[in-house]
Amino acid sequence: MLVIVLDAGHGGYDLGTSGHGLVEKDLALEITLKVKQQLSQHKGISVHLTRANDTFISLLERADIANRLKADYFVSFHHNSGGGTGFESYIFPGLKGTTTAHMQSVLHKKVMAFYEEFGLRDRGEKTADFAVLRETKMPAILLENLFLDATHDAQCLKQSHFINELSQTIAESIIKVI
Template identity: 45%
Template sequence: MKITIDPGHGGSDSGATANGLKEKDIVLNVAKKLKSILINDYENVSIQMTRDSDVFVELNKRADLANDWGANYFVSIHVNAGGGHGFESYIYNGNVSSNTINYRTIIHDEIISQVGFYDRGKKEANFAVLRETNMPAILLENLFIDNKEDAYWLKSDENLKRLAIATAEGIAKALKLKKKTSTDTKTGYYQVVTGSFEEKANAEKRVEELKKAGFDSFIEYEEK
């Protein structure tokens, strides 16, 4: 499953700014966390970032990157402004596939459920990254940077991690991604080191203590 993550703005375009925050920085932080979660936690996932640093990328270039790569899904991350508060999501206001609608519903509801944002609703708009992408696409507006309470929430890196997790789990549910199994199920064994000693006699004493307790043990010598 090929997913394009699009952190909005960047470089000379800071996006919305207020309360000591810049939209471009917040969304890049969330996007990087989202990428890491999807790659580390789910099977058969490839991620493309429209930007992974503080650089400016034209809107049409963002769509072109996803189209040329053949992405299966496009997720644009933003922070809102304009005097409101809460969370809202967007899909294109023209002809869209049923998958576009269904995916958005699942992701939107998962974020609201997990993070507890005030729900401003599921909306439609003629945004370029939604209009020009060939695959199902969503744009997420995560709180209002010019609202003091929302901005306070956005200043916490732990909160941004929560947001990334909720977004990842929404995407996983929508796209039916399979979670990776725990590495603890791999065959093999683990060793426990119970001590290091400069005197051999002390090491031998520890081995005897362990053997009496029913634990097989041995001594390995390493030069300093």
């Protein structure tokens, strides 16, 4: 049985970013729950969440959950702000040429193909020393699904059919890489 841990970023008093009436903690949870629903339909996959509601979970607790479950893959869901636009994915630095990097490349390309249909920008496959990537003991990726303060990005994220299709695409991408 493959174990996947999905991490809805932020939560509780930690709002994350916001813009155009969207709040990161809420949108990240919505997408995470939809991805879980999609993945749960597949036999041989056990899906776990770091949070299933609006509660605060520390970064180390998120990694500990995945490590205790001996997860095969960890996916953290976030949204960006700061004047940019588009999609980017992150893995921990120093993993070039590894399984984690290959998984990032496959997942990123598949999700980006969806975003391109809406004229959204590819900000690239990146690395960062984020705690949830550093502290997890399995391949892990952090997805920055568009900018809440960018008008076009936010307009897309406000549409339920867009969120549903994005969630399905992410779920299919996870299945493809595991």
